[in-house]
Amino acid sequence: MKKTITIPLGSQHISLLEPVRFNFSCENEKITDVDYNVGFVHRGIEKACTEKFEYKQVGYVVARVCGLCAITHTMAYTLGIEHILNIKTNKKIDYLRILMLELDRIHSHLLCLAHTAENSGFEGMFMKIMGDRELVMDIQEAISGNRVQFDFVCIGGVNRDISTECEKLAFTNLALLDKKVDDLIGKFTSNWSTALKYKNIGALSYDDAFNFNALGPLARAAGAAIDVRAESSILPYKEVGYKMILGQNGDIYDRNLVRLKEIKNSILMCQNILSGLTEGEILVKFKGKPNGESFTRLEAPRGEIFYYLNANGTNMLQRVRIKTPTFSQIPGMVEIFKGSDYADAPAILASFDPCMSCTAK
Amino acid sequence: MVHFLIGFFDFVLLLYFMKVGFDFKNIKIQILALIQLILFAFAELNFTHSGSPDFIIDELAIFMMIIINIVGGAIALYGIKYMLYEDAPKYKKDIFLVYLWIFLVIMNFAVISNNLLYFFFFFELTTLSSFLLIKFRNDDISNKNAINALLLNMIGGLFLLIAVCLNLFTNHSIYINEIIQNKDYISAAMIFVVFAAFIKGAMKPFESWLLGAMVAPTPVSALLHSATMVKIAPFLVLKFSPVFSYEISFLITLLGMFLFFIFALEGLGKNSFKEILAYSTISLLSLMIAVAAIGTKESYEIALLLIFFHAISKAILFMCAGILEKLHHIKSIDDMQGLMSADKPLALLILVSFATVALPPFGLFFAKLFFVEYLAKLIQTDILYIFIILFFVVGSSILVLLYFKIASLLLSTNNHQQTPAKTPLSFVASSYFLFVFMILSIIYLVTTKSDISIFSIIFGALFVSLIVSLFVFKFNNLQKISVYACGENTIGQIGQFYFDFEKYAKYFLYVAIFLWLVLFGVSL
Amino acid sequence: MSIVFSFMLGFFAPIYGGIFYGIDRVLKAKMQRRKGPPVLQPFYDMLKLFSKTKFIVNAPHTIWMIFYFLSLWAVVFMIFFGGNLLYIIFGHLLATVFFIISGYSVNSIFSQLGSNRKLLSVVAYEPILIVNAICIYLVFGTFEISEILAAPNNFNSLVFTFLSLLFVVPTVLKLSPFDASKAHQEIVGGIEVEFGGVFYELVYAAKFLEMIFVYSFIFILASNDYIFGTFLVVFSFFAVALVDNSTARIKIDSLLKALYMYGFGLGIVSIFWILLCCI
Amino acid sequence: MLHIKRFLKKSPWVLHYNTGSCNGCDIEILACLSPRYDLERLGVLNTGNPKQADIFLVTGPLTHRCHDRLLQLYSQIPDPKVVVAVGSCTCTGGVFKDMYNVNNGIDSLIPVDVYVPGCASSPELIMDGIVKALEILEGK
Known part of the structure; x- marks a missing residue:
């Protein structure tokens, strides 16, 4: 009497932040087939970038592709357009940009961890992580003036310099956060119920990570050394103490640990940057209109982000193409869902840290 | 001659x-x-x-x-x-x-x-x-x-x-x-x-x-x-x-209780309505044999209660199964979906019959209740009866699961929208007769045992008013809204859990045969 | 206890159950380093629900649920009138079955899944409750709560019963880690999902009654030592809240396994403990 | 007679739906529940179920595909209810205004009671919005 049940997850569901629809065909609660629909958030940003906005504005528009990795989108666009315009930035600008990118990564990872905990029914952990996350949010707010959409990066440099008070706040908060992350690692590794909920659940093997084009923490948790920060030298990551973090099994547990360790690494990088900051200009003057094309790759919190820009010498760009990490992770996600329990599905989904507004744009 | x-x-x-x-x-x-x-x-x-x-x-x-x-x-x-x-x-x-x-x-x-x-x-x-x-x-x-x-x-x-x-x-x-x-x-x-x-x-x-x-x-x-x-x-x-000597009586009780548990478990994995009823019968039969084998005055009364109320409940259920088969052409429990909307009296009759097998304030329930009380007394003198208790409490819970798993199908109105049909009264008359007979016997039972009277009056009243309100209240004056389906309009397939104990059936069999052999050996 | 007093206790059970629940919420918030809602928040919620528009999905769905509440209330009355422990357990079972049927009677996938899971969790905790009731009988020689409460304190023999009951409490109250039948993030509250307005109110109030039901089991373990009984209840209240706060939700099959292995296992140990060591 | 309506204010339960926002406001709504802001002290619960909700928090400029879902959810919330549009794009369409797949704010579809500006709205703003919504809820 194999009987199939279909369980919908979305488009509105408490475990989802964004509208996305999964339709699980289940036997008992074992998922046998997944039907997915990710296009709820499509707004037409790529089109608008070439028709509605001038190239100087596009940086702020693409930030609204996704609120979580907003800075990465702006950053990738800016790097691309700077390449076309042939602008050379100084060390200080690069460092400040990395600082913001890494702060963004910390808060995004923490949010993902909190969401995973919440979706696996661990309210206490959710509250704890969200409480700790406020430390990073404070630094971001102090530096950029906004908590989420900071619009910190602009073509030719950054919009704001970092003040001494900010620096002091950042140092204390990061040191505090570092301790809290250590604590979190302990909590995630030693809890009986989280072990049941995370270990060997939603595992993506090393081979599958390649087959399904896994990116970011997802791939690194499976042991695949895929990280744009290590491959590309467009930003001086090596100088600030970047270290590749790899997991083994690729299950939720490993993904959580990889994220936590990356947070530690990011904290280290931020501290290095803050202690090594030099005086200097934060904005490079530039002239002319973009003409030509460029490709940019950048590591967003979720994995590689890819920008293709094509400009024809006018104020309007000819083509903006954005490829986001979640988009390429969906086949892998579907594969993992098959054979796991519906009870685990929200946690698996959260541990993928999907970003549907990135995907649908 | x-x-x-x-x-x-x-x-x-x-x-x-x-x-x-x-x-x-x-x-x-x-x-x-x-x-x-x-x-x-x-x-x-x-x-x-x-x-x-x-x-x-x-x-x-x-x-x-x-x-x-x-x-x-x-x-x-x-x-x-x-x-x-x-x-x-x-x-x-x-x-x-x-x-x-x-x-x-x-x-x-x-x-x-x-x-x-x-x-x-x-x-x-x-x-x-x-x-x-x-x-x-x-x-x-x-x-x-x-x-x-x-x-x-x-x-x-x-x-x-x-x-x-x-x-x-x-x-x-x-x-x-x-x-x-x-x-x-x-x-x-x-x-x-x-x-x-x-x-x-x-x-x-x-x-x-x-x-x-x-x-x-x-x-x-x-x-x-x-x-x-x-x-x-x-x-x-x-x-x-x-x-019966002590050993034989205990072994029969153990065997019966074990089978009570096993059959309930096996019934969970079945699909045909009559087959599920059959499993629940042999499960309860094992219970009766187990209780009867204890051989004291209390156990004798409990066994009689079990036999009596089981006979009535099962007769009603099987007669309903016959009606389902002939009138609604339903054999598998999967086809029973939506019966509540198609033939409300029949569906309610089945539902209440399930309740009579498992829930207060009906006869079989009281038999089980007395048995728990009796077991609690027994265990004081003989700790071996702990096994009996274990199998009994788990088995009873599983039977509840079994019945209400089916009940779920009666109630859900999903994929098979059945055409409304009305069961002729002459077809269900015997069921109703037996039902009334059972109620009367329960009333008799309750009046003879004073300690259960308040309890059964409360829950009996609840039951009666529940059935009445199911027929009377339609809440027509209230606004009806659609179910929550994550903001979508479509509702997916609905179903219950299924259980597959086929792979364990072999081991159950071995244990049962082992117990038979032990029983035989001890009697020699 | 006089009859009037018992009646008052039973009648106002939803009220002080609500305070219990409110304290629970505050406690939980404090454990999460939050300020938390006021203690009277459950009453605000209930009074608010009165003023919402009444709507239903279908009539039977609502009727079954109303009778769930009524039977549960009857069970609470039986507790305060010092009734028989077994009758109370089975009365509670009946109430729960009404609730489950209510979940099944609506054409919603989450409600049905909730019912399925609730049914399984009933299978998990019902035997433990009965075994523990038998333990209590072995110690006090009676199932009547009124007689148990008059008997001399014999908690030493009931230590394992107490531990075993600690597994039942979160399961009945649907607290983490044994809250698979509610599972807000998976099945949006399970059976509760289709209720709104004044009818959700009853489901909400039933939560308080369930609290009284399980904690009264713990209370009677201390028999005539009411102060110790209160201490036990407060202790388990804290312990359950703490565990609720520091664990993730486990799946329904893990729940079954955990309850049978530890809860049921402890129940059996308790019987042996009572029979071999204490008598 | 107790003024029952008074208590609407004390226990607002929230339903959150994203109609195509960039997540910025959504994570700020999550942050509102976190220990620092702790919306629960106002009695707020994130129910995720329209049937038990009083306040409808909507984020996003309303893409075409979210149209029907928004209506469906809105119709399932029992009266009295308040709609809070969180974020600039939810109020007017914001940066997404006049993009081809966007309806320029949710007030084109359902009546909005409170507009919360900001891109992204900060938790303080969202809480302000909810408090404002409570006053409106009381009056309804």
Whole structure:
């Protein structure tokens, strides 16, 4: 009497932040087939970038592709357009940009961890992580003036310099956060119920990570050394103490640990940057209109982000193409869902840290 | 004279079984019939009358006769209506009904026989009538299952005959009233009687005959499962339980309780409505045997309660199954979806019948409740009864799961929108009659036991008002809104959990056989 | 206890159950380093629900649920009138079955899944409750709560019963880690999902009654030592809240396994403990 | 007679739906529940179930595909209810205004009671919005 049940997850569901629809065909609660629909958030940003906005504005528009990795989108666009315009930035600008990118990564990872905990029914952990996350949010707010959409990066440099008070706040908060992350690692590794909920659940093997084009923490948790920060030298990551973090099994547990360790690494990088900051200009003057094309790759919190820009010498760009990490992770996600329990599905989904507004744009 | 007639007909019967064996080319039946013939001849030759009467109508017999005649009678009346829907020639339908009545008569005689040889005769007659009834539809599967039933029941008959011969061989009485007064009665002979009871009661590993019986028209299943046939098992155990030694009584209880748990578990994995009912029957039968085997005054009363209320509930449920089959063309529980909207009275009747098997304030529940109380007393003196408790509490919970798993399907209104149909009153009349009968008996029970009265009044009132409000309140003045489906309009497939215990069935069987062997060994 | 007093206790059970629940919420918030809602928040919620529009999905769905509440209330009355422990357990079972049927009677996937899971969790905790009731009987020689409460304190023999009951409490109250039948993030509250307005109110109030039901089991373990009983209840209240806060939700099959292995296992140990060591 | 309506204010339960926002406001709504802001002290619960909600928090410029879902959810919330549009794009369409797949704010579809500006709205603003919504809820 194999009987199939279909369980919908979305488009509105408490475990989802964004509208996305999964339709699980289940036997008992074992998922046998997944039907997915990710296009709820499509707004037409790529089109608008070439028709509605001038190239100087596009940086702020693409930030609204996704609120979580907003800075990465702006950053990738800016790097691309700077390449076309042939602008050379100084060390200080690069460092400040990395600082913001890494702060963004910390808060995004923490949010993902909190969401995973919440979706696996661990309210206490959710509250704890969200409480700790406020430390990073404070630094971001102090530096950029906004908590989420900071619009910190602009073509030719950054919009704001970092003040001494900010620096002091950042140092204390990061040191505090570092301790809290250590604590979190302990909590995630030693809890009986989280072990049941995370270990060997939603595992993506090393081979599958390649087959399904896994990116970011997802791939690194499976042991695949895929990280744009290590491959590309467009930003001086090596100088600030970047270290590749790899997991083994690729299950939720490993993904959580990889994220936590990356947070530690990011904290280290931020501290290095803050202690090594030099005086200097934060904005490079530039002239002319973009003409030509460029490709940019950048590591967003979720994995590689890819920008293709094509400009024809006018104020309007000819083509903006954005490829986001979640988009390429969906086949892998579907594969993992098959054979796991519906009870685990929200946690698996959260541990993928999907970003549907990135995907649908 | 009576003795001669019974002996004569018994020979004829055994010869008929032999013929059936030849007809169906079943060598096992022929051998069994032959052995039985020889043993029977031996018994007849060695048999001498003692002073005891051949038939005794004692309290237990009256009790059984009430069940057989009231419940069985209701089923037989229901059978008349049922046969109108059956696709068979007129004369066959009539024969079928006659079989049903004869069956009831045989049962009446079986429960009053005091002479084990007479009892053997009626025992074999029930075998015969169940064989004929199962064979009624005369297709391949009916024949196969009928033969299987015949074969297994003949093994039971053989056990009974062995017991008789052992008794005669050791110059013991074969009159039941003498046996149960004689404390030094040899247990080996008695254990054969118990084994015969087990086979009639479809204990593992002999449950296949009762499960196969559902190919017959539903009144047969109703009759076999509720009032007749299988009830011989707890009846026999009840008769003999006063002379069980401690070990035997405990082992039978353990076996019964284990099977109670196992059958409930196995029933969870089944799909056909009648099959699930059958599993719940043998599960509860095992419980009855277990309770009966304890052999004290309390356990005797509890066993009677179980037998009585189980017979009524199961009869109602099987009659409903028959209606489902004939009127709504539903056999599998998956097709039962949406019955609540299609035929509300019938669905509610099924639902309430499920409640009568598992929930307060109904009879079977009280039997279980008294049993828990009694077990709590027992365990104080004998810690071994902890195993009984474990199997019992887990098994009962699983039965609740089993019933309400099906209930879920009645209620959900999803994929199969059934066409509304109204069950004719004449079809459900017997069910209603039995239902009223049960309510009256519960009221009687409650008035005799004062400590449960308040409890049952509260919950009885709740139940009644619930049923009434389900019919009365429609909340038409309130706004109705659609269900929550994540903001979408479409609702997916809805279903319940299924359980698959097939892979464990093997191990259950081993344990059951092991317990049988231990039981046999201890009795020697 | 006089009859009037018992009646008052039973009648106002939803009220002080609500305070209990409010304290629970505050406690939980404090454990999460939050300020948390006011203690009277459950009453605000309930009073608010009164003023919402009444709507239903279908009539039977609502009726079954109303009777769930009524039977549960009857069970609470039985507790305060010192009724028989077994009758209370089975009365609670009946109420729960009404609730489950209510979940099944609506055409919503989450409600049905909730019912399925609730049914399984009933199978998990019901045997434990019965075994523990038997333990209590073994110690006090009676199932009547009124007699148990008058008997001398014998908590030493009931230590394992207490531990075993600690597994039942979160399961009945649907607290983490044994809250698979509610599972807000998976099945949006399970059976509760289709209720709104004043009818959700009853489901909400039933939560308080369930609290009284399980904690009264713990209370009677201390028999005539009411102060110790209160201490036990407070202790388990804290312990359950703490565990609720520091664990993730486990799946329904893990729940079954955990309850049978530890809860049921402890129940059996308790019987042995009582029979072999204490008598 | 107790003024029952008074208590609407004390226990607002929230339903959150994203109609195509960039996540910025959504994570800020999550942050509102976190220990620092702790919306629960106002009695707020994130129910995720329209049937038990009083306040409908909507984020996003309303893409075409979210149209029907928004209506469906809105119709399932029992009266009295308040709609809070969180974020600039939810109020007017914001940066997404006049993009081809966007309806320029949710007030084109359902009546909005409170507009919370900001891109992204900070938790303080969202809480302000909810408090404002409570006053409106009381009056309804």
